[in-house]
Amino acid sequence: MNAPLPPFSPGIYGPDALILKDLTGLNWRLKDYEARGGYQALKKILAENIAPEQIINEVKKSALRGRGGAGFPTGLKWSFMPRQYEGRKYLVCNSDEGEPGTFKDRDILRYNPHIVIEGMLIAGYATGSAAGYNYIHGEIWDVFERCEEALEEARAAGYVGRNILGSEFAFELYNHHGYGAYICGEETALLESLEGKKGMPRFKPPFPASYGLYGKPTTINNTETFAAVPWIILNGGEAFLNLGRPNNGGTKIFSVTGDVERPGNYEVNLGTPFARLLEMAGGMRGGKKLKACIPGGSSMPVLPWDIMMATDMDYDSIAKAGSMLGSGAVIIMDETRCMVRSLLRLSYFYFEESCGQCTPCREGTGWLYRVVDRIEHGKGKAADLDLLTEVSDNIQGRTICALGDAAALPVKSFIKHFRDEFLHHIEHGKCLVPDYV
Amino acid sequence: MNAPLVLSPEALLKIDRAIAKYPPDRRQSAVMAALTIAQDEKGWLAAETLDFVARYLGMPPIAVYEVASFYTMYDLKPVGRHKLTICTNLPCALQGAAAAAAHLKQKLGVDFNETTGDGSFTLKEGECMGACGDAPVVLHNNKRMLSWMTPEKLDQLIAELKSK
Numbered sequence: 095m096n097a098p099l100p101p102f103s104p105g106i107y108g109p110d111a112l113i114l115k116d117l118t119g120l121n122w123r124l125k126d127y128e129a130r131g132g133y134q135a136l137k138k139i140l141a142e143n144i145a146p147e148q149i150i151n152e153v154k155k156s157a158l159r160g161r162g163g164a165g166f167p168t169g170l171k172w173s174f175m176p177r178q179y180e181g182r183k184y185l186v187c188n189s190d191e192g193e194p195g196t197f198k199d200r201d202i203l204r205y206n207p208h209i210v211i212e213g214m215l216i217a218g219y220a221t222g223s224a225a226g227y228n229y230i231h232g233e234i235w236d237v238f239e240r241c242e243e244a245l246e247e248a249r250a251a252g253y254v255g256r257n258i259l260g261s262e263f264a265f266e267l268y269n270h271h272g273y274g275a276y277i278c279g280e281e282t283a284l285l286e287s288l289e290g291k292k293g294m295p296r297f298k299p300p301f302p303a304s305y306g307l308y309g310k311p312t313t314i315n316n317t318e319t320f321a322a323v324p325w326i327i328l329n330g331g332e333a334f335l336n337l338g339r340p341n342n343g344g345t346k347i348f349s350v351t352g353d354v355e356r357p358g359n360y361e362v363n364l365g366t367p368f369a370r371l372l373e374m375a376g377g378m379r380g381g382k383k384l385k386a387c388i389p390g391g392s393s394m395p396v397l398p399w400d401i402m403m404a405t406d407m408d409y410d411s412i413a414k415a416g417s418m419l420g421s422g423a424v425i426i427m428d429e430t431r432c433m434v435r436s437l438l439r440l441s442y443f444y445f446e447e448s449c450g451q452c453t454p455c456r457e458g459t460g461w462l463y464r465v466v467d468r469i470e471h472g473k474g475k476a477a478d479l480d481l482l483t484e485v486s487d488n489i490q491g492r493t494i495c496a497l498g499d500a501a502a503l504p505v506k507s508f509i510k511h512f513r514d515e516f517l518h519h520i521e522h523g524k525c526l527v528p529d530y531v
Numbered sequence: 532m533n534a535p536l537v538l539s540p541e542a543l544l545k546i547d548r549a550i551a552k553y554p555p556d557r558r559q560s561a562v563m564a565a566l567t568i569a570q571d572e573k574g575w576l577a578a579e580t581l582d583f584v585a586r587y588l589g590m591p592p593i594a595v596y597e598v599a600s601f602y603t604m605y606d607l608k609p610v611g612r613h614k615l616t617i618c619t620n621l622p623c624a625l626q627g628a629a630a631a632a633a634h635l636k637q638k639l640g641v642d643f644n645e646t647t648g649d650g651s652f653t654l655k656e657g658e659c660m661g662a663c664g665d666a667p668v669v670l671h672n673n674k675r676m677l678s679w680m681t682p683e684k685l686d687q688l689i690a691e692l693k694s695k
Contacts, residue, residue, distance in 0.1 A: 182554075191661040195622040200661050227552075232567075232604055233660035235674040268552040273563055273673075274603035276658060290559035291594070292601040308557060349664060351622035357664045392621060392659075423663075425622050439621045443658055449601075 098358065100205075107201075108374055110337070111361040112345050113321045117205045122240065124247040127208035133253060135327035136215050140261045149220040153323065155331030157343030162188055162279070162316030163391065163421045164496075165409045174303035175221040175311050184312040185218045185226035186288065186302075187320055190272050190279045192231055194392035194443060195423030198347040198359050199317035203230065204237045206321070207244035211267065213320030215253065216327060218265040221313050225266040228317075229284050232273035241269045276447040280495045281314045283449070294451045295495035318347055318422075338364030342408040346419070350375040352426035353382060364408040371407055371424065382428040386511070390420025392440050393500030395507030396433075417507070432525045433512040437504060438466045444501035455498040458489040462505055469516060472523030479509055479516055537583035542572045546587065558588045562598050566605055570673075575606040603658075604673050611646040611653035613692045616670040617680075618657040623666035627681070631667035632656070634682045638689060651693065 098106050100119020107114035116130055127133070139149065154169030175183060187210065191199040202210060214226045230238045245267060248254045256264045270288055272278050278287045282296035285307050306312020322344055326334045335343040342364040348371055351357045355376025362371060368389070378384055384399040389407070395417040397405070405415040412419045427436060445463040450456045462485055465478050486502035493499070509516055518526040538546075549564035565584045570576050576599055585592040599605045606614070617632050635654060641647055643656040662668045665678030669688070677688060 192659045194620045194659040195663055196659075197661050197664050231661045232602070232673075233657070233670060234662065234676065236676060270552070270560075271563065271567070272602070273567060273605060274658075275601060287563070288560060289557070290562040290588075290590070290598065292597050308554070351663045351666070352625040357626060357666070359664065423622070425625070427625065431625070436621055439619070439624055443620055446658060 106358070107347075108360045108362055110345050110363045110366075112325050112337075113202060113206065113209060113318065113347065114359065114361045119205055122205050122207060122244070124208055124244070124251060127206070127212075131328070132208050132324070133212055135324035136212055136219075136253065137259065139216060139219060139327065140259050140263060146220045146222060149216065149327065152331040153220070153326060156322075156326045156334035157331075157338070157341050158319065158322055158326065158334065159342065159409060160316055161318035161322070161346065161422065163193065163393070165419060168315060168319055171303070171315070172217065172221050172313060174301070175223075175313055176304070177222070179222075179311055182225065182308075182310050183221060183223040184307040184310055185214060185221060185223040186281075186284065186307060186312055186314040187214055187226065187228040187317055188279065188281060188284055188314055189228055189230045189317045190284055191317070191421075192233075192276045192279055193421045193423060194440070195349060195351050195388065195425045196391050196421040197349050198422060200231075200234050200237055201359050202317055202321050202347075204234075204240050207241050208248065209321045209324060210241075210317055211244065211248050211253070213323040214267060215258070215265055216323050217313065217315065217320060218267075219263055223265070223313065225268070227288055227307070228267070228269045229278070229288060230269055230271050232271050235271070238269060238271045245269060275449075276443075277449045277495075277497060280497065283495065284314070285312065292449070294449050295497075297494055339406075339408050339410070342410060346407070346422050348407065348422045348424050350424045350426065353379045353384075353428035353431070354426050355379050362407065365411070366407050368402050368405050368407055372426070375426075378426070378428055382430065384426065385429045385431060386427045386433065388417070388423070388425040388504070389415075390418045391423040392425065392443065393496070393503060394418045394420045395503050396511060397507075398511045430527055432527050433508055433515045434466065434470045434519050434525070437508040438463075438470045440504050441466045441501070444497065448497060448501070452493040452495075452498065454489045454492040455501065458485050458498070459501045461485045462489075462501060466505070469519050472519065474516075474520035476520060478520060479513070482509060537580055538569055538572055542568050543587075550588075559590050559594070562588055562590065562595060563602065566595070566599055567673075570605060574612075575609050611650050612695075613651060614653045614655060614670075614672050616655040616657040616673075618660050618663075618666070618668050620659050620663075622659075622663040623668060626663075626666035628667040631669075631680055631682065631685060634685055635669075638685065652689075 104116045158168040159165040277283045278293040283293040287293040302312040347361045360374045387402040388396045409419045441463040445459040448459045489498045490502040515526045546565045549561040553560035585595040646653040667680040669677045
């Protein structure tokens with residue numbers, strides 16, 4: 095109940111904020127962005143005629159990793175775009191934010207849309223792309239409309255289109271909206287959707303850098319990734335890297351949800367202790383005890399409280415702890431939450447959102463949901479935990495895209511860390527915790 | 532060529548603007564925008580509307596049906612004047628969405644995927660809307676997102692919509 099309604103205090107996202115710095119919820123227009131130093135990175139590149147390779151090198155040095163979930167090095171991804179290709183190349187921004195627990199791109203786009211436009215312009219310049227599309231989650235219609243308005247401002251000011259700021263550089267940019275399909279957050283499903291088809295993921299390889307939108311070389315990055323680029327150009331890759339940890343450069347926006355006093359977005363330097371992030375979110379709601387946390391969005395393994403409290407929030411530390419940073423969605427569960435009930439809701443989600451293309455996922459997500467459902471409702475059988483593990487193993491690694499793994503990983507981790515709760519449900523037909531979701 | 536116009540000239544203008552975002556030989560890319568615009572005007576997507584969009588974009592009708600049935604926010608059957616979609620996914624559920632959903636069901640006297648007898652309200656269960664920090668979150672007719680929907684605010688919303 096304490097998340098911000100504009101106008102809010104500029105410090106609400108935390109003292110480390112770069113992308114969300116100085117925002118009040120109302121200062122999203124072009125003139126506000128320019129007053130904060132916006133479009134200076136683009137101006138610098140065009141005025142000094144900086145070579146695309148040099149920009150890619152700077153981004154490589156920054157150790158900026160993909161903020162959408164996979165954490166792939168951004169500079170390396172840009173370098174995969176064929177330099178000598180003579181036809182049109184494309185740039186795509188993945189703002190199809192629908193990973194349960196994640197709502198950071200929404201705040202970037204509605205409160206600081208021009209930072210994404212500038213980031214895309216720089217990426218378009220670096221990769222030699224002719225046009226870009228920003229694919230925005232269909233449910234956040236007001237954000238789509240705001241992005242359309244911001245883009246009009248940028249176009250009118252000469253930042254987008256032909257001869258940008260009087261230079262030879264040309265780049266067209268458009269917003270595109272989804273309309274309710276989690277799977278389109280997967281980059282090749284998103285491309286299919288952008289082509290006007292069902293969002294079913296493509297086989298990889300070929301990767302988008304060689305065969306992307308309309309079969310042309312395409313670079314796809316997450317909204318937050320693009321938003322980090324202007325700062326890197328102005329301050330240098332090394333400065334960005336030094337904010338975080340080796341191989342984990344910069345700040346990251348964590349969306350904190352669940353049993354905390356102040357659910358919301360917090361932008362912190364990578365490597366910040368989890369305990370500090372929890373404190374920024376106001377601590378546990380009602381002073382209850384932390385039981386479990388999913389640190390990277392619902393597709394990532396859950397971790398028990400003691401492991402979380404000893405973990406720092408960066409890609410490598412969370413991986414070492416046994417989960418993944420993913421999209422940066424931190425879902426907090428307190429001592430009163432039933433892990434069976436919690437897993438049931440997630441399993442239903444993957445069952446509902448499986449696109450149906452790959453048999454292991456289409457059928458397997460249904461099995462997972464139905465078996466967890468019967469355990470939750472007191473009809474579980476002794477062999478059900480082995481069955482869940484077996485079904486998960488038969489999905490994981492056997493599908494075209496990562497949704498299969500995303501459905502399997504929560505199941506395996508919930509059973510691994512909270513086996514006693516599942517057994518109690520099976521043996522006694524009821525919950526181990528008195529009050530639950 | 533003189534097929535009757537299913538959509539208004541205003542709607543067609545909006546669709547033309549969407550088409551202009553894509554290369555000239557890629558009109559199909561505008562299908563999601565076109566279906567959204569059509570649904571806004573018609574309330575839901577009847578076969579006649581889907582066929583019209585197919586003709587307008589030069590797509591086989593089956594390709595339009597595939598898209599319309601794949602994305603959950605398109606309604607292929609009539610819905611109430613006010614479609615309320617509430618997200619009940621785990622992060623929202625931890626912040627009161629389960630109770631909010633139960634309140635909505637009880638207040639409207641319908642379950643998920645049902646419409647009230649007077650045709651005013653259709654209730655839907657949503658998946659992640661990317662706004663979990665604002666939970667409970669309700670989407671009104673696909674376009675208007677309502678945040679922090681406590682039972683009291685849900686009552687206000689229903690009263691407000693009923694009077695429209």
